[in-house]
Amino acid sequence: MLQERVNQYFENKESTFVDAISRLIAVKSVQEKPLPGMPFGKGPADALALALNMANELGFSTANFDNYVGTVNLSDRETRLGMLCHLDVVGEGIGWSTPPYEAVLKDGMLYGRGSSDNKGPAVAALFALKAVKDLGIPLQYNARLILGTDEETASSDIVYYFERQPAPRFVFSPDGAFPVTNTEKGGLKTTFTKNWSVSEALPRVTAVKGGAIINVIPQQAEAWVEGMSVAELQPICEGVAKTTGAEFNITRENGSVRILAVGKGGHAAMPEKSNNALTALLTLLSALPLAESESAQAIRELNRLFPHGDYYGKAIGIAQSDEISGPLTLSFDIYEQTLTGFSGRFDSRTPLCATRENSLDVVAQRFAGLGIALESKVTAPHHTSCDSPFIQTLLKTYEQYTGRKGFCESTGGGTYVHHIDGGVAFGAMMPGFESKMHGADEHASIADLVTASKVFTQVIADVCG
Template identity: 30%
Template sequence: MNNYFRLYQEKLHFYEEQLMEDLAELVAIRSIRNEVTIKPGAPFGNEIREIFDRMTAISERDDFKSSNFDGYAMHIEHGDSNEIIGILAHLDIVPEGEKKDWLFDPFTLTRHGDYLYGRGVNDDKAPALAAYYALKILRDLDFEFNRKVRVILGGAEETTWECMDHYFKHNAQPIMAFSPDGDFPIVHGEKGVLQGTFFQQIDSPAAAYPHNLIEIESEKQRGFICERLRVVFESSYPMELKDLLEEAEETVIAGSYIIAFYKGDKALSRNPHKGENALFRFSKDLIAMENVNGSLLKLKKLFMKYFLNDINGRNLGLFLEDKEMGGTTFSIPYLLFQNNELEIAFDYRYPKGQTTEKAKRKLDNFCEKNKLNFTIYREFEPLYFHQESQLIQTLQLAYRNITGNTPECITKGGISYSRALQNCVAFGPTFPGDIPNTHKPNERIKLQTLYKAIMIYCETIRLLATKS
């Protein structure tokens, strides 16, 4: 720890109560994109505009200069230089899901033990405030800034990223930046992303076959692997079919219809190895079936040959491993079959060495062989920074000065605002061993994690933007 640590710590202790009050106000705003209330100045709806206004009020209270860019994004800045250091965070959140799965109200900041709970406390409201308070602490300690620092806050990170597109049409790129929307030590690599959907219209099966597929339903989302699946069959021998559905959590017989429910173990779609896909359980039962036709036969072939238990994309020819960034992941977030229309979502993450164009060619070949079509929902090329870069070395020094530990660089499958800039990486707030429940019920951040992150951000801004 360097000589400035005590100064940062004393100032943070002075602001601790105010920090908690500010965070409570931000968590209380359900800042989820709302298409119904979109209007000029609120392109993502009223709630996201409300949280921008709340953050503007906080900055005005503290005598910072802030600017709002048509409700897409805002920044808070300090310093007069033409050279800009950027800190990119976001104030929008994902939906809370089922409130019954939460220990506490997701929109009431709650301290329980060593943790703060609430939607957005880890992703990304508390980290945004951590960066803001770090800038505030340095200013109040009278450090002389030789570069302008901007805390840039977006409103559509969890959806379309229009916020950053709009913001950088009106503002110059920072010369260096970091995003407090990842992990410590330093995320110098983010895997490429290709999210999309396979689809096909399948003819109705012949009546001579004993078991026919009527419908498959799962939650149409892309952030997680498929956790729950509801499958409806029509069968000439419903009891016989029920005996085949060994992997189902529950089966219900209603005349000639059987409804089977499958349950998996929830995991982020970028980390399919950390959970169990409900589709894999269904596909095991499907593969055991004989005398199937039409949609059941189509699904059986697809899962047998390509999808079952393959979380790396090997069977589609998509697997690649990089010494520095690791290997590919491939997951299925949802499966739908309605009105004879088959829809299978996919989420592919890949290291450098692969490109979206190469991956699309592989998907084209797969679809051609199996008479499928596909559309792309979202795509990003991989992000990678060499450890010798000035940005990485400065972040390493800041981390070491505060923690006493030499930080390693890591690669993640996630998507941060780092991809919106030419010279930016994700940097905190989550430390190894933390379990923040990002995007899940009971999202949380450890108080010690939040305070240590603020210390590190103080030192980072000092190194990047001030004269010692």
């Protein structure tokens, strides 16, 4: 039976996984300014070169599509299955207990940026190809590993690739969790601004800054206040800390008081798993006895629109949900305020029931009434029926190798399959596993990645045999 051979093949392979993933983690593949021949900067290009070299070392034919995408082929036959992974990562942020770009193995968990999102799963897919090859499993069709380098920012890499290559008939991306994610919410990403004249009245907020990446909930945010002492601020900070769960550190710097808010960062698709330092800070600033000004008014307005702990857009008026995709989520992720205005961005993941009328138009109307200028980008949701034969094959294989019940679920995250008909996310994390992706101390279970590789091996055999 093939399952017995696959299980035997992957015995004692954990160290091989650790070594391969560690090599990729060591490459800081955060997107940077483009360079000649490197559309997303040196880091992503270096990670792609390393991954393709690793595949060559394993005896596979590879191709590099102008440092946008690389491919690894099992054979030269017609490609029937595509496995889409990415090698770029989000920035490391702060708060790590291990070096973010130096893999550390502790208690079966491999720590490092990209360990779970998505370098670890990419290695699991690569070793599945190797298992099929080494076991001599007969196939009628090719399976292809497709490695991108711009998933975290805009996925322009995969667009570039599919403009030049046809999509395989069946596609999955191990960029989520098992069993199968067949629904990906849509997106509403905004940039909003407002300007005013300088007010000299004290107390006043002279600056606020929090967040840097639209799909990462800020772990820290800071503000500078004039006209109040540390002693006056301390009891207010202590009270707000109790209600928000955030930590506030106060220091006097150059005649102002600096307030540093510390929360818990994470992925914008799951704001309920984080503690947004920015919204906690706005809660605090709204509680201060500031002099009346447009600046103070703006802080209070934003605090009403994005109150701390409102993960679902209730205050701004767009909360909604449906049975298949679940609730709309919203996270206020980037904000900068000066003496003369502000610029902010929020990231909302919208369910199947969302429309322009019940989401974007509502936000636009609220902002217009407050004199806030708005720019937005809307992405439609993605859904593949759980009854599709491909999904049923994936679920059957998952059940076969894990002994767990397979089912379909929705996510607020987006993967490469978002615009691919019939595509789904499949693995590589096990249900309920908290990887801390996009946050500090991101990690992956090596045992789970080995299991994922077994599952992928069987899927290749079933789909391409």
